[in-house]
Amino acid sequence: MAPTLRDHEKSNKPRKFLIDVEETKRLILEQEDTDGDLQITVNDAGPKVLEVGTANSGGYHKFDIRGTYMLSNLLQELALASGYGRKHIVIDEARLNENPVNRLSRMIRHHFWDGLTRRIDAEGLELICKDPKNRGTDLRPRVYVPHGDPDAWEYYSAIAKARPHLNLQVERLPKDITPQWVKSINDKPGILALATRRGQDEHGNSTLTAVPFVVPGGRFNEMYGWDSYFESLGLLADGRVELARGMVDNFAYQIEHYGKILNANRSYYLTRSQPPFLTDMALKVFERLPAEREAENREWLRGAMQAALKEYHTVWMADPRLDRKSGLSCYHPTGIGMPPETEASHFDHLLDPYARKMGLTIREYADGYNSGTIVEPELDAYFVHDRAVRESGHDTTYRLEKRCANLATVDLNALLYRYEMDFAMTIRDIFNDQFELADGRVIKSTPYFAYAERRRMLIDRYCWNEEKGLYFDYDIKLEEQSNYESVTALWMLWAGCASPEKAARVAATSVERFEATGGLVSGTEESRGAISLDRPNRQWDYPYGWAPHQMMAWRGLEQYGYIDDARRLAYRWLYTITKSFVDFNGVVPEKFDIVSMTHLVKVEYGNVGVDFKLVPREGFGWMNASYQLGLTYLSSHMRLKATCNGMWQRWKLFSRAGPAGDV
Structure with missing residues (x-):
């Protein structure tokens, strides 16, 4: 029998494999990909062993590569080499047997972020205009330009002229964008322009370039609202500060020209926002900007905060989203008719x-x-x-x-409390309590500290349940608390809005009610209720777990001193991601069933991020971010053990009392 890689684990001799790219790719798919999905996974029934050659000073020898993980890594390397037109490659053994945690983190840092980066420019429009969610009658590629941005009109008109094959339609939005007007263009959907920057070319001529941003991935090929915040956390963890800064700039542009941070920059989202995270996002970027440009950085932060203040007052603290009786805010977009981005049969x-x-x-x-x-x-x-x-x-x-x-949901009002505190502390600590607005008015921190304290008291009055030790949404029509137990109660800890006593209750209740094998579930099974053919499961209910809920919980628990809980939950979540990554050809999906420990879910909308061939090139935006951020919560002891087999055998060691080892 030919020796295997495992036979040589004790050898210090480096080995490299000289491989014919196309022939080996053909062999591995023919032998191992038994379900024909162009991936090597644990579901395939092949022998899980492939004979390859290695060249070194001792001559040419053949060895077996065994197991799903190593074979899928080989397939991925072959697919990448094929894309570069390589006929033969030399693959180092270490690349095929790479620690899966290191491999995934490396792929996110060096490949996935780039694969998800877009610009609304000539090249970007080639990709972005192909929107699978479009179902209008006039589906020619179209870009809508704000009424008050003549530079954008000139920029996109020039692109349309220079690239006639795009058949690009450039249309100007009206000065006043009403729900009725938005509904009137449902049959003519298009992308919405984002920010541009002025610069100079090599001849000193003025130029405009589109500001880049990161998309979630899959069919979500535009800049989304709350996805962008979590993506920015991952970008910052990987040192991609300028790209994260560009995301903030694009949000400020949306507020200036469209009146709000949009659900996403498509025409059918013009009346709809998403959970507000801009202040924390801008402050986190600001902290990472080069210290030698202090004055420039302060002006950049001023612009971002001016935009966030406008959004706060005109969107979240105005009709129809503000409930004036309770003083709390609700999600309440102004669109009319059926949401046009849904599948034709959805309703x-x-x-x-x-x-x-x-x-x-x-x-x-x-x-x-x-x-x-x-x-x-x-x-x-x-x-x-x-x-x-x-x-x-x-x-x-x-x-x-x-x-x-x-x-009046707990999550929205926790975010607005954070807005108010961020405004107050930024104005006081960074701008010496003299903050100039875009219209020239100067404001101080005192009102925003008062707004925050008032909101905290209102949340405690309407949303806190002393008996259950948890925050609940408040129904402003029925004037009573909802009884649905949601993991978003932990957002109160993220926002710093809970008293130490309430935080202790929420932390204990959440560990008991929401912690599952693979992380935190969205809500309890009891709250979801019985599931049947007439009452199918929903993707934001039990048993599903989502990256934003995990990241918010980690930070919230950490802020109140529950670091062992945060680390344990981060470990569970990273284990879930790593196991699928190893078993399913490098997949990084949108979500997980974290009770059954699978990304192969049968639920509305399926699972984005799983439809790729041969090699993953994007992952999924906020899942990528949760992995990179989650690694910062692991001790060196935990990370050392975080190979796939090690995680599978050892996760039980991490009890609710805190991880074993040196944590």
Whole structure:
């Protein structure tokens, strides 16, 4: 029998494999990829062993490469080499047997972020205009330019002229963007322009360049709202400060020209925002800017905070999102009609009884409702809540279904408390309590400290449940707490809004109620309720776990001194990611079922990030970020053990009392 790599673990001799790229790729797929998905995974029934050659001073020898992980790594290296047109490559044994934690972290840092980076420029439009979510009647590539940005009009008009094959339509938005106007262009969807920067070319001529940003990945090929915050945390962890700064600049541009940070920069999102994170995002970037440019950095931060202040006052502290009776805020976008980005059949179950009542087909009824010839107040109310769920980022969950616009959610109000405290402390500590707004007015920190304290008291009054030791959403119409137990209660710790006593209760309750094998679930099984054919599971309910919930919890627990809990939860989450990465050809998906420990989920919308061939090139934005950030919570002892087999055998060592070892 030929020797295996394992036979030589004790040897110090370096080995390299001289491989014919296309022939070896053909052999490995033919032999190992038994389900034909162009990946080597644990689901394949091949022998999981491939004979390759190695060349060294002792001549030419053949060895076996065994196991899913090493074979999938070989396939990935071959696919990359093929993309570069290489006919033969020499692969180091260490690359095939690389510690999976190191390999994944390296791929995120050096490949995935670049694979997810976009610009709204000539090259970027080639990719971004191909939007699988479009289902209008006029699907020519289109870019919408703000009314008040003549530079952008000139920039994109020049691109359309220089690249006629794009058939790019450049259209100017009206000065006042109303919900009715947004609905009127649903059949003509397009990308929304983002920020540009002025510079000079080699001849001293003025130039405009599009500011880059990171997209989530898969079908989400535009700049999303809260995704961008979590992506920026990963970028900063990997030293990509300028790219994270560009994300802040694009958010400031959106607020200036579109009135809010958008759900994403597509035309059909013009009336919808997402969870607000801009202040913390800007401050984290500011902390990493070069110290020698202090004055320039302060002016940059001033611009970002001016934008965030505008968003705070005109979006979250204004109708219809502010509930004036409770003083708390709700997700409540202003769009009308059916959300156009959904699949054509997405609302068929909802429309069917209305259509049958009128003797129409579902499509006839939908067309009539969207055009306004059919009026149905019950549907109008439903779609207000449906859009609010999408604005919350938690689309969809039984926590919010059919009531979201009536809920002062814990997560939103925790974020706004953080806004208020960030405003107050930035104005006081960085701008010496003299902060100039864009219109020339000067404001002080005192009002924002007062706003924050008032919000904290209101959250305690309406959302805190002393008996259950947890924060709950507050229904402003029913004037009562929701009974859905959501992991977003931990956002109060992230925001620093909970008293030490309440934080202790929330931490203990959360460990008991939300901790699963693979991390934190979105909510409890009891809160979700029974699942059936008529009541299918929702992706933001039990048993699913999501990267933003993990990252918010780690930081919140850390801030209040529960570092052992934070580290244990980070370890569980990284274990979940690493196991799928090893077993499924390098996959990094959008979400996990963290109770059954799988990314192969049967739930609405499927799982983004799993549809690739041969080699992963992007991962998924906030999952990438959670991995890089999560590694910063692991002690050296924990990381040393974090090979896939080691994690699989050792995770039970990490009890709720805290990880074993030197933590």
